[in-house]
Amino acid sequence: VTSRPTLRSASGRAPRPAHGLRWLAGLACTLVTAVPAWAHGTLPGINQFYNGVLHPLLAPAHLLSLLALALLAGQQGLRPRPWEIIGLGAGMAAGALAAAAAGDPDTDRWLWIATLATGLGVALARPLPRPARALLGAAIGVAVGLGSADTALHGAQRIATLLGSTLGAMIFIAYAALALDALLRRWSAPAPRIGLRVVASWLVACAMLMLALALKKGG
Amino acid sequence: MLPDLLMKLDRRGLTVFTLLVACAGTACAHAGAETLAGGFASGFLHPVLGWDHVIAMVAVGLWGAFLGVPALWLLPVVFPTVMAFGGALGVAGVPLPGVETGIALSAVVLGAMIMLAARPPLWVAAFIVGAFAIFHGHAHGTELPQAANALAFSAGFVIATGLLHLGGIAFGLLVRWPAGRLAVRVAGAGIGLAGLGFLTGRL
Numbered sequence: 001v002t003s004r005p006t007l008r009s010a011s012g013r014a015p016r017p018a019h020g021l022r023w024l025a026g027l028a029c030t031l032v033t034a035v036p037a038w039a040h041g042t043l044p045g046i047n048q049f050y051n052g053v054l055h056p057l058l059a060p061a062h063l064l065s066l067l068a069l070a071l072l073a074g075q076q077g078l079r080p081r082p083w084e085i086i087g088l089g090a091g092m093a094a095g096a097l098a099a100a101a102a103g104d105p106d107t108d109r110w111l112w113i114a115t116l117a118t119g120l121g122v123a124l125a126r127p128l129p130r131p132a133r134a135l136l137g138a139a140i141g142v143a144v145g146l147g148s149a150d151t152a153l154h155g156a157q158r159i160a161t162l163l164g165s166t167l168g169a170m171i172f173i174a175y176a177a178l179a180l181d182a183l184l185r186r187w188s189a190p191a192p193r194i195g196l197r198v199v200a201s202w203l204v205a206c207a208m209l210m211l212a213l214a215l216k217k218g219g
Numbered sequence: 220m221l222p223d224l225l226m227k228l229d230r231r232g233l234t235v236f237t238l239l240v241a242c243a244g245t246a247c248a249h250a251g252a253e254t255l256a257g258g259f260a261s262g263f264l265h266p267v268l269g270w271d272h273v274i275a276m277v278a279v280g281l282w283g284a285f286l287g288v289p290a291l292w293l294l295p296v297v298f299p300t301v302m303a304f305g306g307a308l309g310v311a312g313v314p315l316p317g318v319e320t321g322i323a324l325s326a327v328v329l330g331a332m333i334m335l336a337a338r339p340p341l342w343v344a345a346f347i348v349g350a351f352a353i354f355h356g357h358a359h360g361t362e363l364p365q366a367a368n369a370l371a372f373s374a375g376f377v378i379a380t381g382l383l384h385l386g387g388i389a390f391g392l393l394v395r396w397p398a399g400r401l402a403v404r405v406a407g408a409g410i411g412l413a414g415l416g417f418l419t420g421r422l
Contacts, residue, residue: 025233060370123296194292201296202377205303209363209373212307216364 048157052164055148056172061111061210062147065140068118068203070173074180075122075196076133083130085173087137092169094138095145096162107147109214114140115207122200125193144169258368262375265359266383271322271417272355274410276380278329279348280387281403281410285333285394290344295384297345298352299377305353306373309360319417321354326414333407336400355380 056062066088073084118136121128148165149158183192266272276298283294308315315321328347331337339347359376366372390406393399416422 021230021233064370120300123300190288197296198292198381201300202374202381205299205306205377206370206373208300208303209306209310209360210370212310212360213363213369216310216312 047160048153049160049164052148052161052166053168053171055161055165056144056169059108059147061108061115062144062169064203064207065111065115065118065144066169066173067176068115068122068200068207069137069140070176070180071122071196071200071203072118072128072133072136073173073177074184075125075193076128077184078177078181081130082177083133084137085170085177087134087139088141088144088173089137089166089170091138091141091143092145092166093141095142096148096166097145098142099146099149099162100158102146104149104151105146107143109211109218110143111140111147112207112211112214114143116204116211119200119204119207123197123204125197141169258366258371259375261362261366262359262372262377263379265362265372265376266355266379269358270413270422271319271326272358273383274413275322275325275329275351275355276383277387277390278326278333278407278410280384280389281391281406282329282333282344282348282387283384284388284391285336285403286338286341286344290341291388293341293345294348295381295388297349298384299380300352301349302352302356302359302380303373303377305356306360306363307356308353309357310363315354315357318354318357321351322358323414323417325351325354327411327418328414330407330409330411330414334404334411335407336404 056066069084069088073082076084078085114136118140121136145162145166149161153161180196184196266276279294279298283291286294305315328351332339332344332347363369363372391403394403413422
């Protein structure tokens with residue numbers, strides 16, 4: 001009768017684990033503690049469409065420009081027409097369609113400039129003509145649309161990303177502008193309007209600094 | 220230390236250890252450290268930890284409250300906007316002579332304005348505040364390229380600046396009452412004296 005090899009030695013002490021097992025444990029430790037790589041800021045586990053939806057909220061230049069535009073739309077009023085949002089939608093569509101042909105450029109500098117201009121518009125709090133409001137929206141839309149895809153994306157993935165970005169940006173600005181418009185209509189005291197201008201001046205400050213940094217890095 | 224521990228473990232212990240390691244989440248003691256420690260927190264603390272910055276920014280809010288509407292909110296809008304221009308000069312490496320002197324002088328001048336209850340025209344007040352904001356911005360801007368996250372750093376110091384203005388405004392609203400008016404003017408004198416201390420190197 002052959003007995004199973006025991007793990008214990010004659011002295012009753014456990015033998016030292018084999019070198020191979022230690023290497024295996026070390027390798028397992030290394031593998032399980034590794035952080036997943038996040039190329040191009042995408043979130044693992046969600047597909048390209050949802051990555052696109054989140055892109056305007058996760059890319060700082062996109063987010064701040066959209067926020068500045070939402071402040072402007074809320075301050076100028078959404079009635080009779082939300083010209084900024086209409087301009088943004090048209091601009092995003094144009095930018096998304098032209099992105100591949102333009103080689104998916106990095107539009108962050110343009111977005112910082114647009115944030116600067118839009119934020120100044122809010123801080124000055126002067127009524128703007130409709131074409132100027134629509135043009136600001138369109139300019140930001142084109143820049144966001146052009147900068148939302150990646151050269152590595154093709155076919156259905158590319159379309160899904162750009163559709164998602166357009167939808168995400170439109171949802172964000174619609175919610176933010178509607179909330180501001182409602183707040184300013186319901187609250188007649190000057191405090192919210194002053195708060196809006198103060199926040200806009202902060203956006204202008206951030207955009208100016210980021211633009212300076214981008215220009216410095218770009219040479 | 221870890222190899223020694225592994226050597227002491229038997230096969231069962233090694234299995235348990237491997238399983239525990241596999242189940243453990245990554246340590247988050249400094250979650251987002253690259254963003255916060257080198258970004259937002261650094262930017263936020265930069266004006267807050269420098270007393271010369273603090274007193275000048277509180278003085279802007281105090282003076283605004285003293286001058287009343289629209290200076291109450293206009294000065295805190297002008298300051299960060301022009302400060303960012305100074306910051307951009309700092310980022311670009313454009314030298315600005317006498318930055319520290321300008322910062323100290325801002326406390327002296329703004330403190331004196333509050334103490335004397337000066338009421339210049341709005342554009343003059345905005346010009347004075349804006350001129351000094353360039354020095355404050357330049358000091359912040361030179362540190363921006365070293366920040367781990369430039370946007371978070373910018374947002375941090377802009378928000379901290381705004382909150383310091385707000386503190387000044389809150390205190391400045393005491394001017395509605397005679398005793399409060401006196402307290403604000405005394406605070407202005409204190410700010411001016413502190414500025415003199417920074418200017419002469421005593422503080």
